[in-house]
Amino acid sequence: MKTSVNYIIVGQGLAGTILAQTLIKSGKSIIIINDCKSSSASMVAAGLYNPVVFKRLVKSWKADELISFMDKFYVDSETLLGEHFYFKKQIVKLFSEEQEKVLWLKKSKEDVGRYLSKTIQNNFLKDLIHYNSAGESSEVIDAGNLNTSLFLNSFENYFKINKQHIDEIFEYDKLTFTDHSVNYKNINADKLIFCEGYKTIHNPYFNWLPFKLTKGELLTIKIPMPLEDELSFADKVINKGVFVLPLGNNFFKVGATYEWTDLSENTTAAGKNFLIEKLDKIFKVPYEIVIQQAGIRPTVLDRRPLIGMHKHFPSLGIFNGMGTKGVMLAPFFANQFADFLENKTVLDKEVDIARFSNN
Numbered sequence: 001m002k003t004s005v006n007y008i009i010v011g012q013g014l015a016g017t018i019l020a021q022t023l024i025k026s027g028k029s030i031i032i033i034n035d036c037k038s039s040s041a042s043m044v045a046a047g048l049y050n051p052v053v054f055k056r057l058v059k060s061w062k063a064d065e066l067i068s069f070m071d072k073f074y075v076d077s078e079t080l081l082g083e084h085f086y087f088k089k090q091i092v093k094l095f096s097e098e099q100e101k102v103l104w105l106k107k108s109k110e111d112v113g114r115y116l117s118k119t120i121q122n123n124f125l126k127d128l129i130h131y132n133s134a135g136e137s138s139e140v141i142d143a144g145n146l147n148t149s150l151f152l153n154s155f156e157n158y159f160k161i162n163k164q165h166i167d168e169i170f171e172y173d174k175l176t177f178t179d180h181s182v183n184y185k186n187i188n189a190d191k192l193i194f195c196e197g198y199k200t201i202h203n204p205y206f207n208w209l210p211f212k213l214t215k216g217e218l219l220t221i222k223i224p225m226p227l228e229d230e231l232s233f234a235d236k237v238i239n240k241g242v243f244v245l246p247l248g249n250n251f252f253k254v255g256a257t258y259e260w261t262d263l264s265e266n267t268t269a270a271g272k273n274f275l276i277e278k279l280d281k282i283f284k285v286p287y288e289i290v291i292q293q294a295g296i297r298p299t300v301l302d303r304r305p306l307i308g309m310h311k312h313f314p315s316l317g318i319f320n321g322m323g324t325k326g327v328m329l330a331p332f333f334a335n336q337f338a339d340f341l342e343n344k345t346v347l348d349k350e351v352d353i354a355r356f357s358n359n
Ligand SMILES: Cc1cc2nc3c(=O)[nH]c(=O)nc-3n(C[C@H](O)[C@H](O)[C@H](O)COP(=O)(O)OP(=O)(O)OC[C@H]3O[C@@H](n4cnc5c(N)ncnc54)[C@H](O)[C@@H]3O)c2cc1C
Pocket: 010, 011, 012, 013, 014, 015, 016, 033, 034, 035, 036, 038, 039, 040, 041, 042, 043, 044, 045, 046, 047, 048, 049, 168, 169, 170, 171, 195, 196, 197, 198, 199, 200, 215, 216, 217, 218, 255, 256, 257, 294, 295, 296, 297, 298, 319, 320, 321, 322, 323, 324, 325, 326, 327, 328
């Protein structure tokens, strides 16, 4: 039986899911094709969002706009799906030296200061954590995390119930198109948007885009601790070289590594050892490693998303390049892309694929 929709979307990671839901909210019909058996960065990700770049203590790119937009998108999605996957948490920055604290207090009076607590804490979770002699830390406020696997699984169910989901590997040789329509097997659509994450490097229409992929590895660990400490930790994320995100029941996600040469999806001893070394500098109590995971982030040479329609094939588009910050970037830019597609508004030049000459 033939089906007609406005959009076919290929890939149901964070990018495809959020674009699909944004288009549905604006009254468009979609079908999403996803290979559910294959890996995705989104399923592995810790899902943290942090408006502050710790290295330089500055606001991350477009933080103010992205955060207010993201808040609404995820809270609306929770209401729609009846699940709780979006959490506000404070990121606790453990100071290794006095200079870090001095810089923090200076920066807290600048523009980035709206995200930096002005309070210096002493000996937070002191029975668990190694401190320098001063035992000081402070917090990033307006941060948190998305439980990405719950978010994606809930949307997968929702799309399935609404007959908007097909679980298969997209076959490029079954695609035909004109400037105004596409056909894939028994589906006709006005446009097709690829949201394939790093696998776009195998896409014959968009493989020329300058991805500079980054592998990341994570550990899930278990730290037995008194209930009182568990409760104090529950709405915090600890940062010192790596992040430690509480998952509940004494489980924590720890990450991440950044690797540009080995781009296999396998976990490695080197990744594990790197994380253990950092963890041992944070915790003075024993912990058990439960799982090690790896994924490939769709990072781009100029560190900006890749969004737009193909110059020569105007019915084919891409929504990708969310890099290390898919949780924050995708809702805002899905909205901008949907507006561009439906209302012919312009895309931000920094994310438009037209910035690369091959297109
Ligand atoms: C270790 C690690 C930690 C991270 N931590 C964070 C974090 O804390 N916060 C944050 O914001 N971001 C984080 N990220 C980055 C984040 O994961 C990415 O920005 C985001 O997931 C990218 O989403 P995507 O949908 O573009 O790609 P993906 O998640 O890779 O999704 C692509 C989807 O497309 C499907 N697909 C691809 N090709 C085809 C095909 N031909 N046919 C059918 N289906 C196909 C795949 O199966 C997959 O489901 C992390 C990434 C890693 C690896």
